[in-house]
Amino acid sequence: MFDFYAHSSESADKSGWQPLLEHLNNVARRAEEFAEVFGAGSWGRCAGLLHDAGKATQAFTARLEGSPARVDHSTFGARLARDRLGRLGLLISYVIVGHHGGLPDGGVQEGELHFRLKNGKIPPDVDLLPGIEFPGELSPPFKLPKDRTAFSLAFFTRMVFSCLVDADFLDTEAFCTPEKARLRTQPDGAVLLGSLQQRLNEFLLEKARSAPPTPVNTLRQAILAQCREKAPLPRGFFSLTVPTGGGKTFSSLAFALDHAVAHGLRRVIYAIPFTSIIEQNAREFQKALGEDSVLEHHCNYKESEDAEDEAYHRRRGLAAENWDAPVVVTTNVQFFESLFSNKTSRCRKLHNIAGSVIVLDEAQAIPTEYLEACLAALRELVERYGCTVVLCTATQPALDDQSSLRMALPQVQEIMDDPQRLYQGLQRTAVRFVGKLCDEDLTAQLVGELQVLCIVSTRAHARALFEKARQALGETEGLYHLSTNMYPVHRRRVLDEIRARLKEKPPCRVISTSLVEAGVDLDFPVVYRAMAGLDSIAQAAGRCNREGRLSHKGRVVVFEALNPPRMPWVRRCASRAGETLRALPDADPLGLEAMRRYFHLLYDAEDLDKKQILSLLNPKLDQDLIWPFRETARLFRFIEDETIGVIIPIEPQARALVQELRYTQFPRTTLRKLQQYTVGVRSREYAALGAAGALELIHGEFPLLCNEAAYRPEVGLCAEGGEVWNPEDLCI
Incomplete structure (x- = not known):
């Protein structure tokens, strides 16, 4: 084994090359350490020892010396795992075969696991790894559930895969680019959650001192106190049902940190569905805990321009690869799609989810067609990987409803003692349903208000109403x-300007899509909302009299457009809201009783696993243990009709970045910065912009708006192509 190498360097005599045995042992140690968090250290060690066993051949050495011949270096280790580790050794076979190209499907077609095991070419001179001890037959480190044994084993395979690929990446990085590896260690060492808990205590104390003693702020303090009181409860599923404006963001963070410290957990992961919330929440968390302690991971992320040096930026990018940070703020798309991915880049972080507190903000926003698969994954994390999950929302979505959900969450503990009383105490609006309104009548009512959303x-x-309002007012002031x-x-x-006008109290009329509904700190005396699901209406109401400063209740007016949207999901939500209101005519339309009834009706459907993800991952297993990992990853996509990002080069910063993009050899970093100046368009809009000659493709693949007249300062990008809807501003 000492005659074989894992990685080469520039030294011609091979003195600086990495011996294969050194690499295998390094990766085995790391993978064992990662997997030991969920009791599977021996699995991680076996995967590490075998993953590059096929490099023990003269053919691979020749490749390191410059031979162009390709060498299959993973099939040999996969066969050893199958033959020497018992029946479940096939799980390690999946992991080894996929450690570069991603977890394969398990069938017998070309490229699939059993095809590779049967037909993979193993060089005749491959070394049989003297000195490596096998543990004999492997067994899972936990009891498997009877109703989803196959799903649990598939999930476990993906977690072991995560341990291996992260360990492999880290050891390869340490050898090939040691300067990059050194950046992963923060200058002052790892930030302990206990120290972050103390920083949050100080921040919240100062925040309470500076807050005016209003009834709303008094209730917010009571909510925070209950969260901290319940934090020592045993790990499991929790719900935090707090009306909009109740301060649940910091209260949930306080619960998560206190709970993590109480139970020796490793990190807090805050998953958020909306771009508008994630950027705002991450900034608030960084103010409280320090910028170095909070990793923000999503497509629109941009490092602050006053960061000290380039090394800081690079450390943040490296931490995003495997979520090696004490507090991670990410998106539902990033979180859930990674749990069902087969790719090394996405799965690499999964082992760092084990032993975490996972806060699902706005939990009702999990796409319904993937709900059962998501719930099954959450159950795995809590029941077998030492996690706690907090469902944090103003409109609790009844995820424990055994009558309508096959994967209903068990024993969900509500953190608030009396959510109904809390709701009544924070009720600051009166909701009125007015039926159908044409755009002309709606516009007349909007311009008749001094401040309205x-x-x-x-x-x-939204754009059509804005144009009508401008015509009616004769100005855009x-x-x-x-x-x-x-x-x-x-x-x-624009949001900053709106907030300033609301404080100064001049006229302020805003027409928006639903992107302002969740987490955006706006406070209007009057809010109009087109008919939608009750959860959306409740979120809209949260932008009305948010701070309770009015002497009367704020007005929320719910209307039906004469031409309702064509999207089936919006129609379904509105229909279920109507059914709920008819069934409970005397109930508060946004109260807890109505909301639970609404979600019961919404979830009573056959499409809670529309892509049959559970069926694919929970088959009746035979001795071949076949799962379609690659196919599952292809199907599990929260955003199926992905938008195409068009760069808008109007501002000087954007134009400078575009110039950088034109000449850089490494566009990824520049593209990440340009996300802040990018608009996502659907395929029809993109085709229309292209047909109008409004686009330039930089390097043949990065769309740039070259006709700036197509972007108006009042409404943004004006692309023809029909109705486009982005209901919750999901990001990746």
């Missing part, structure tokens, strides 16, 4: 439009 379901409708047709920097600038 109107939320509709489509970008096309104090009139604003918000939608994802505006790039993120533009949206934030």
